[in-house]
Amino acid sequence: MQAKEIADRTSALMPGVVEDLERLVAIPSIAFPGYPSEPVEQMGSTTLQMFRDVGFTNARLMEVPSGYPPIYAEIEGPPGSPVVVLYAHYDVQPAPPEQGWTSDPWTATRKDDGRIYGRGAADDISGLVTHLGTLRVFDGKPPCTVKLILEGMEETESNLEAFVEAHPELFACDLFVICDMGNLRVGEPALTTALRGDVACIVTVRTLEHPLHSGVFGGPAPDAMMALARLLSTLHDDAGNVTVKGVTETVWEGADLSEDDLRSSADVLDGVALTGSGPVGARLWARPSVNAIGVDMTNIATSSNVLIPEARAKISMRIVPGSEPSEELDALVAHLESHAPWGAKVEVQRTKEAPPFLCKTDGPAYAAAREAMSVAFGKPVGEAGCGGSIPLLRTLQTAAPGAEFVLWGPEDVAAARIHASDESVDPSEIEKLIVTQALLLQRLADGAGGDTV
Incomplete structure (x- = not known):
């Protein structure tokens, strides 16, 4: 035919x-x-x-x-x-x-x-x-x-x-x-x-044995949610590029998306910048990306004036084609374990290793x-x-x-x-x-x- x-x-x-x-x-x-x-x-x-x-x-x-x-x-x-x-x-x-x-x-x-x-x-x-x-x-x-x-x-x-x-x-x-x-x-x-592949883990940050009154102890006593926020902030530089040492990056030579195309398809709010640097295609398909896709702690409806003793986040990292999931997750876990602020206790549970x-x-x-x-x-x-x-x-x-x-x-x-x-x-x-x-x-x-x- x-x-x-x-x-x-x-x-x-x-x-x-x-x-x-x-x-x-x-x-x-x-x-x-x-x-x-x-x-x-x-x-x-x-x-x-x-x-x-x-x-x-x-x-x-x-x-x-x-x-x-x-x-x-x-x-x-x-x-x-x-x-x-x-x-x-x-x-x-x-x-x-x-x-x-x-x-x-x-x-x-x-x-x-x-x-x-x-x-x-x-x-x-x-x-x-x-x-x-x-x-x-x-x-x-x-x-x-x-x-x-x-x-x-x-x-x-x-x-x-x-x-x-x-x-x-x-x-x-x-x-x-x-x-x-x-x-x-x-x-x-x-x-x-x-x-891209996908690796994931759950990171738990602990700073206190139990909740504390924020008025009595706030200031010197470390809050686990704030410690978790500071830990997560170390995963990117100011431009939004991933800072985890040892993760794989490659070079993308195929078709590219313009920043306007990405902003439109993702419905990025007006005035909000895209994260990362370099061509959009490279950011999408040749470099890792890290996101916190879930957080566990006290919700707003039941919150009170206390310091949080424990907070958890699920971290997903997309990895580039050609990389090995176990090695990429090793790098992510090592980063989380070594960047805790104020000596906070960090435990990491590996949950996913999907290959590219x-x-x-x-x-x-x-x-x-x-x-x-x-x-x-x-x-x-x-x-x-x-x-x-x-x-x-x-x-x-x-x-x-x-x-x-x-x-x-x-x-x-x-x-x-x-x-x-x-x-x-x-x-x-x-x-x-x-x-x-x-x-x-x-x-x-x-x-x-x-x-x-």
């Missing part, structure tokens, strides 16, 4: 693709503990039937020891044809009212800018419908062998890594296509080549993907990083050590606002990604070859 035919077929399919997206956005499939299980189960069964309808007739919910099941399926291609695994996930983030949504997060809403708003519309329902559209282009009969894996707990404690480790034979392939990413801007194609990921970019499948994307978008393809960590990719790499990886998707960084209020997707990105994926499958089956839409 030639590129023009693929593009025309995709264009004709788009109304149905959008209907699928609207149907799935309406299901609050939040897999986090404490949320009802019925919507996640409904999303699993609905998604399962959708993929059966497009050709994955043997699609099934796989048994896992705990949590929501992944969906697995295969379509056998011609003998000797390449084997491609398509990945996405069917769970979504919560959408609490305090996030400040301007439309119902569980109703797909088309606004004046042409984007479709709703929780999961981008992350990762757009990936699901991209795979659905790709199979429809071929009437459910792709030109090579295609496997499908849809995760049900990507946004929380994933159970897929253990499943892959237990069933590596299911994931034998030539190429993994991870459709859970996005271009930096709409219409500007980019392959994601680097993912680097794509191999010199293989034939990656080259075919770059060519397919360039044809679909009508522009040269850049390379971008991603701040999110996906430990699953390292597990897949171990299960299929000879396979290549392609990371892309319709979740454009500048406007999609994944995990935040008013999450949205541009349907033109979905359309172009369907064309891209269909072209990729065709080129892999044909042994590559160039044409234009």
Whole structure:
């Protein structure tokens, strides 16, 4: 099938693709503990039937020891044809009212800018419908062998890594296509080549045996919350660069985001400066970042005039591609243990070591993907990083050590606002990604070859 035919077929399919997206956005499939299980189960069964309808007739919910099941399926291609695994996930983030949504997060809403708003519309329902559209282009009969894996707990404690480790034979392939990413801007194609890792710890600071009256003892008696604040302040210099000795930095040579793009997509308040120095791309994908993502101490509603004897903070540090999580966490722990003010007692509990990921970019499948994307978008393809960590990719790499990886998707960084209020997707990105994926499958089956839409 030639590129023009693929593009025309995709264009004709788009109304149905959008209907699928609207149907799935309406299901609050939040897999986090404490949320009802019925919507996640409904999303699993609905998604399962959708993929059966497009050709994955043997699609099934796989048994896992705990949590929501992944969906697995295969379509056998011609003998000797390449084997491609398509990945996405069917769970979504919560959408609490305090996030400040301007439309119902569980109703797909088309606004004046042409984007479709709703929780999961981008992350990762757009990936699901991209795979659905790709199979429809071929009437459910792709030109090579295609496997499908849809995760049900990507946004929380994933159970897929253990499943892959237990069933590596299911994931034998030539190429993994991870459709859970996005271009930096709409219409500007980019392959994601680097993912940051994530290490975390809980630091506890103690200064007193028990609470003390702040009027009687305030001044000379050290307050644990103030000690914790001073300790956390040592993690950055005045510009906001990380000051932890021994953490890894690299050089970013791919596509970049402008400061205006970042300010807009992050909704940084007027007058508030961005942190760090140097190009935004380097700050995002070539240097570590450190954040306190939770603090435990007396809350305001129950506070009184006392000095706090103990305070805790959960620290998350994103680490650069190519680094080793254990070594980066060692450096963070050493910093926290050695920078306590006033001799405060510090204990650090390690809680997470998620590895970063680097794509191999010199293989034939990656080259075919770059060519397919360039044809679909009508522009040269850049390379971008991603701040999110996906430990699953390292597990897949171990299960299929000879396979290549392609990371892309319709979740454009500048406007999609994944995990935040008013999450949205541009349907033109979905359309172009369907064309891209269909072209990729065709080129892999044909042994590559160039044409234009």
